[in-house]
Every structure is written in C-alpha cells, then in structure tokens.
Amino acid sequence: MPSREEITYFGAGPALLPTDVLKTAAEALVNFEDTGLGLAEHSHRSELATNIINTAKADLAKYIDIPDDYEILFMQGGGSGQFSATVYNLVGIWVERRRQKIIKELGTAEGADVPQDKVLERLRKAVEEELKIDYLVTGSWSLKASQEAARLLGPEHVNVAADARKVNDGKFGKIPEEKDWKLSKDPAMVYYCDNETVDGVEFPGFPEILKPSGEEGPIVVADMSSNILSRRIPVRNFSVIFFGAQKNLGSAGITVVIIKKKLLPPAVSTPEPALLRKLGLPVGPIVFSYETIAKNNSLYNTLNIFDVYIAGQVLKKALASFSDNVTGQEALSDKKAKLIYATLDAHPESYKVVPDKSVRSRMNICFRVTHGDSIADAEKAFLAGATKKGLTGLKGHRSVGGIRASNYNSISLEGAEKLAAYIDEFAKGPRI
Structure with a gap:
C-alpha cells in the first residue's frame, strides 16, 4: 500500500488537502485545545465556535482582499444549493425594488394614499413581462444553474444570454465573444461560472461588458467553487460570489457566500412571502435566506464548525506561505x-x-x-x-x-x- 507521501491526487473534488492541515484537524477532532471534547462535539453556539468563524472570515478577507462593504456567509447545500439560493434572494430584491418604484410613481400621480390593489396589478404585470435572470452557459455547471432557475421560476423568466455550445459544434469548450451576448435590459442578476470543472473552461478575467459604470452596474453573480483562492479577483465588480469549500478551501460541507452589504437589510428590503405567493413566485427555504444567515453570523442553524476550522487552517497556511497573499x-x-x-x-x-x-x-x-x-x-x-x-x-x-x-x-x-x-x-x- 502506498503512503500518503507517495501519492499526488488530482481529483476534481473533494480535493487533496495539505497533510499538515489534516494532522492539526485530526488532533482537534479528538481534543480541541485541551477542552476534553473534539471540535465536532462543541456547540455551534459556543464562544470558541464564534471565534473560529470570525477568524476564518477575517483571514479570507485578508487573503483575497474583500472590501469592508461585503459580508461573508458560511452556508450549507454546496454550490448546487446556491443555484437555488441566488434565485430566491435576488429575485426577491428585484421584486421589492420594482414595488417601491411603482409606489413612487403612483404616489406622484395619485397622492400619498396609494391603492395596494393597483400596486399589485402593476407589479404582477412587471413580473410577467420584465422579470429575467441572465445566464452565461459555458459548461455543465452553469447549465445546471440555468436549469434550476427555469425549474423554480419558469423558463420564460430565464434568459440564456450566451450558450457556448452554439459556437463550438454543440459542445462546451469555448466562451462566446462578448459582442454576441444577449443580455437583458434590467435582469435580477447575471450569472456565470468562473471555472467549469467538467469541461476545463475558465474565464480569462472579468467580462468587460459586465464591468460597473460608476457606482451602478448589473448584479453579477459568480460561481467560483473551483478557482477561488487561486488568483486575484476584482471583488467590487461582483454582487455575489459563492464557492463550495472542497476544491481550494477545505473539506466538503460548507459553502462560502461573499455578498455586497447593499443587498442585505437594512440597505435593502425583502418582500413578504405573502406577496411572492400572490405573484406566483417561489418562497425560498429560510436556510437559503442571505438576510437570515447574515443576521445570525452564519449560525441560524447548526453549522459544521469542524469544516470551518479546516478552511481556517488552510487560509492560515496560505497566508504564511505567500507574503503577497x-x-x-x-x-x-x-x-x-x-x-x-x-x-x-x-x-x-x-x-x-x-x-x-x-x-x-x-x-x-x-x-x-x-x-x-x-x-x-x-x-x-x-x-x-x-x-x-x-x-x-x-x-x-x-x-x-x-x-x-x-x-x-x-x-x-x-x-x-x-x-x-x-x-x-x-x-x-x-x-x-
């Protein structure tokens, strides 16, 4: 039988972890910091769990230069869970913003007392005619994300702004030129996968067409599950970045979401579930609510603190290994x-x-x-x-x-x- 030192594992995920990180984690799993309990046994409500989360957040922000006006969330459900979570959260924000705009327009026309039935009528029409989510389909994972959005909202609300198969004989392996992308006028988000693990396709850099002009720009969501921590990224160009831990950050079981605080209360309001039901839109599970997870510092439900600890140890090793992060x-x-x-x-x-x-x-x-x-x-x-x-x-x-x-x-x-x-x-x- 080969030893660990004799093997170089090139698996796509769960991926290889540094041996010294595993040894440290193994000790923590049995007896964490001489508490007599393993880390997996400690309460996620304990002070030590909070410290592990906050330290990992601070180290991640330092390593990839996350600005202060972004929040870091630890969630569950993997990248596939975020295919759904991004839809639930960002469609909700789009609806609430449109509702506020309609109220303002009607208020200007009819005075302070705005009839709610008229607001609902206008809002329902806006949802039916204008609500779109844009997807750049460049591989298997972005395709799955677009399919999940169509399952949740209906295909009429999903715009595949670019499909790589159309420029590569029906197969993935290229990224269509930006001039050929068919982006919507005001989408709830523009979604792309920065690196496609199945098809070996990676965006060379942030798309020029999506760069914000001034302070405003499209709500850009990126799945960086397989290339996060491997290169410097212009975080401010994104509204949401998410990634499963099991490629470059740690072990399977946690998913990290980096989100602009402008997309979280109190900066933005979210619609009531009753309103979404009246509009025929899905109401997401509360464990997928960015607002809920942010309010609770990622501890709304029982988070796997051991996985966060492993991620934190990987980050500490990375910070120690590279003076320029x-x-x-x-x-x-x-x-x-x-x-x-x-x-x-x-x-x-x-x-x-x-x-x-x-x-x-x-x-x-x-x-x-x-x-x-x-x-x-x-x-x-x-x-x-x-x-x-x-x-x-x-x-x-x-x-x-x-x-x-x-x-x-x-x-x-x-x-x-x-x-x-x-x-x-x-x-x-x-x-x-």
Whole structure:
C-alpha cells in the first residue's frame, strides 16, 4: 500500500488537502485545545465556535482582499444549493425594488394614499413581462444553474444570454465573444461560472461588458467553487460570489457566500412571502435566506464548525506561505498549469487538449489521449501507468470521459512536474 507521501491526487473534488492541515484537524477532532471534547462535539453556539468563524472570515478577507462593504456567509447545500439560493434572494430584491418604484410613481400621480390593489396589478404585470435572470452557459455547471432557475421560476423568466455550445459544434469548450451576448435590459442578476470543472473552461478575467459604470452596474453573480483562492479577483465588480469549500478551501460541507452589504437589510428590503405567493413566485427555504444567515453570523442553524476550522487552517497556511497573499498563489498556479499544458502541446500526436486555448482552465486540465488506434485503450493505459507512479484521480468526469488533472492549490509544483514528466514519458513510449 502506498503512503500518503507517495501519492499526488488530482481529483476534481473533494480535493487533496495539505497533510499538515489534516494532522492539526485530526488532533482537534479528538481534543480541541485541551477542552476534553473534539471540535465536532462543541456547540455551534459556543464562544470558541464564534471565534473560529470570525477568524476564518477575517483571514479570507485578508487573503483575497474583500472590501469592508461585503459580508461573508458560511452556508450549507454546496454550490448546487446556491443555484437555488441566488434565485430566491435576488429575485426577491428585484421584486421589492420594482414595488417601491411603482409606489413612487403612483404616489406622484395619485397622492400619498396609494391603492395596494393597483400596486399589485402593476407589479404582477412587471413580473410577467420584465422579470429575467441572465445566464452565461459555458459548461455543465452553469447549465445546471440555468436549469434550476427555469425549474423554480419558469423558463420564460430565464434568459440564456450566451450558450457556448452554439459556437463550438454543440459542445462546451469555448466562451462566446462578448459582442454576441444577449443580455437583458434590467435582469435580477447575471450569472456565470468562473471555472467549469467538467469541461476545463475558465474565464480569462472579468467580462468587460459586465464591468460597473460608476457606482451602478448589473448584479453579477459568480460561481467560483473551483478557482477561488487561486488568483486575484476584482471583488467590487461582483454582487455575489459563492464557492463550495472542497476544491481550494477545505473539506466538503460548507459553502462560502461573499455578498455586497447593499443587498442585505437594512440597505435593502425583502418582500413578504405573502406577496411572492400572490405573484406566483417561489418562497425560498429560510436556510437559503442571505438576510437570515447574515443576521445570525452564519449560525441560524447548526453549522459544521469542524469544516470551518479546516478552511481556517488552510487560509492560515496560505497566508504564511505567500507574503503577497493570493498574488503569490496565482503565480504558482499559473506556473503549474503552463508546465502541464506545454508538455501536452509538445506531443500533438499523443494528446488533444479539449477546450480552446483561449479559455483553458488553470484548475482543471482536460485532455484526450490519442496515442494509438483506440482512444479508449490509450486512456486506460495512461491511467494505469499514472497510478503506478502515484499520480491518481486523473479520470475525466463521467459525462465527458477523457483525462482531467485538477491543478488545485494543494497540488505542489513538484506534483505538477511529476505529472508533466509522465505525460512526456507516455508520449514517447510504444503506441497502444
């Protein structure tokens, strides 16, 4: 049996965790800070739990430079839960803002006493004719997010502003040019997945067309589950950023939401559930309410404090490793990705990188092995040989097949070098 030190795990998630973080967490699980209880046994209402949450929030804000006018939430339900939560919360804000606008218009026309039946009539018409959520569909996860929105609201309220399959022969692997995006006039949000783990597609940077002009701009929501903490991001361009912890931050079980405080009370009002029901709109579970989670410092219900602790330890290690915080990690991530892609590109007769070169993911390197007459046989041989060298977790997602090397932050430069060396060695070996 191989030891942990002999294995480099390239799985897409749950991903590899630093060994020293796991050892620290293992001790905390048995006896946390000499309390006689393991961390998983302590109350989430305890002072130590609050300290763990607040420290993790502060370290995350420091590491990726989150401004003070943003709130950090720890939630449950994973990224898939946020497909729903973003709809519930941001549609509600859109409805309330539209309601206030209608009241102001009617009040100007008819005096102070605004008939509520007229407000409801105008609001219902606005929902039917104007409510849209825009999705940039560039891979499997953004597609699932758009499908969930259509399930909750109805497809008439979901605008797929860009569909990568339409510019890539029915498959994912490119990002349509911004000039071709069909954005709505006043959407409740514009949603995109910054890095698609299944398809190996990553946005090179923040879309120019979505950049705010002055203080106002579209409500932009980004799923950064698989590339958060790997590069510097312009946080102020986003209204909501969310990510599951199990790629670059920690273990599966918590989801982080970074949200503008302008989208939380008292800065903004949220509609009453009764009003949403009258409008035929869904009322979300209270555990998905950003307002509720923010009011309770992420402790409305029983949060997995142990998972927050692991995330906090990962952040402390990252802060200690890079004096320039996430900028240092970005340089390392880029170096690892360039090394692996350069090795693949050096052997075009043996490998085919799946996505277009302009949108290649630094985190999920997806390719096919064409080293022989049968791709299936060649990939089987490639995976078997990799395992013998301690390079595991390389099998592609079940929906697309192929090979996928997930180059998350926990993969060392040495691990990337080992993979590149094996890619080169396999290409130079006998054809399958």
